[in-house]
Amino acid sequence: MKQEASKNRRNYFRISFDKPLCSTMSISLINNCPVNTGKTKVCIENISASGLKFVSNFKMPISRDVIINFNTKILNQTIQFSGWIVRRDEIEENIWEYGVHFLSAEKTSSKYLDLLNKLTLKLRKNTDNECCSFCSKEDRLECMRLQRKGNI
Numbered sequence: 066m067k068q069e070a071s072k073n074r075r076n077y078f079r080i081s082f083d084k085p086l087c088s089t090m091s092i093s094l095i096n097n098c099p100v101n102t103g104k105t106k107v108c109i110e111n112i113s114a115s116g117l118k119f120v121s122n123f124k125m126p127i128s129r130d131v132i133i134n135f136n137t138k139i140l141n142q143t144i145q146f147s148g149w150i151v152r153r154d155e156i157e158e159n160i161w162e163y164g165v166h167f168l169s170a171e172k173t174s175s176k177y178l179d180l181l182n183k184l185t186l187k188l189r190k191n192t193d194n195e196c197c198s199f200c201s202k203e204d205r206l207e208c209m210r211l212q213r214k215g216n217i
Contacts, residue, residue, distance in 0.1 A: 078113060078181075078185075079111050079112065079113040080111060080112055080113070080184060080188070081110065081111040082109070082110060082111065082199070084199045084200050085108030085109060085110055085120070085199070085200040086108070086109040086110075086112070086137055086139075086197060086198060086199055086200070087106060087107075087108065087109075087137065088106070088107050088108075088109050088119065088135045088136060088137035088198070089104040089105065089106060089107070089135070089136045089137075090104065090105055090106075090107045090119070090121065090134065090135050091103065091104045091105075091133070092131060092132070092133055092134075093132050093133065093134045093147065094132035095130060095131055095132075096130045104136075105121065105122075105123060107119045107120065107121045107135070108120045108121075108200055109135070109137065112146075112181065113177075113181070114167075114177040114178045114181060115166065115167055115177075116148060116164060116165050116166045116167050117135070117146065117148075117164075117165050117167075118162065118163065118164055118165070119135070119162070119163050119165065120156070120160060120161070120162050120163075121160070121163065122159055122160050122161075123161075124153075124155075124159075124161055125150055125153065125161070125163065126150065127150050127151065127152065127153050128149060128150065129149045130149075131149060131150065132147055132148070132149055132168065133147065133148060133149065133150065133165065134146070134147050135147075135148075135165075137198050138197055138198040139180060139184055139197050139198075140180065140183055140187065140197065142180075144180070146167055146177075147167065147168045148165040148166050148167040148168050149165065149166060149168075150163050150164070150165055151164050151165065151166045152164035
């Protein structure tokens with residue numbers, strides 16, 4: 066586990082994972098209208114109380130009007146994060162890296178801070194990585210390539 070200190074505009078500590086955290090992602094709102102989309106697997110690379118960075122093989126818009134839900138397992142709890150994309154970079158052909166800002170970060174940050182503090186302590190001890198849905202692949206790009214080919 067790598068932990069980056071707060072940089073520039075970040076208000077919260079960020080946990081960077083040695084192995085990506087697997088998550089399902091779906092779009093829940095477009096222009097404040099509920100939508101029912103399918104789910105896709107993504108790799109969460111790091112997370113804080115106010116946002117996360119993930120990798121996907123789907124190109125998504127950078128917009129506050131598109132709200133995305135992420136579901137994953139952290140410390141044996143199924144957790145849902147919701148937010149919008151603030152940054153997108155194509156890191157390989159048809160594989161993108163995204164930055165997400167959580168909805169109502171001010172209201173939910175204390176809930177996430179407690180969970181992330183506990184996760185940080187658990188990862189430092191390097192015990193029971195089964196408590197989270199870490200990817201079986203160490204390389205996020207390999208995971209996305211396999212998913213694109215339908216092998217995951």
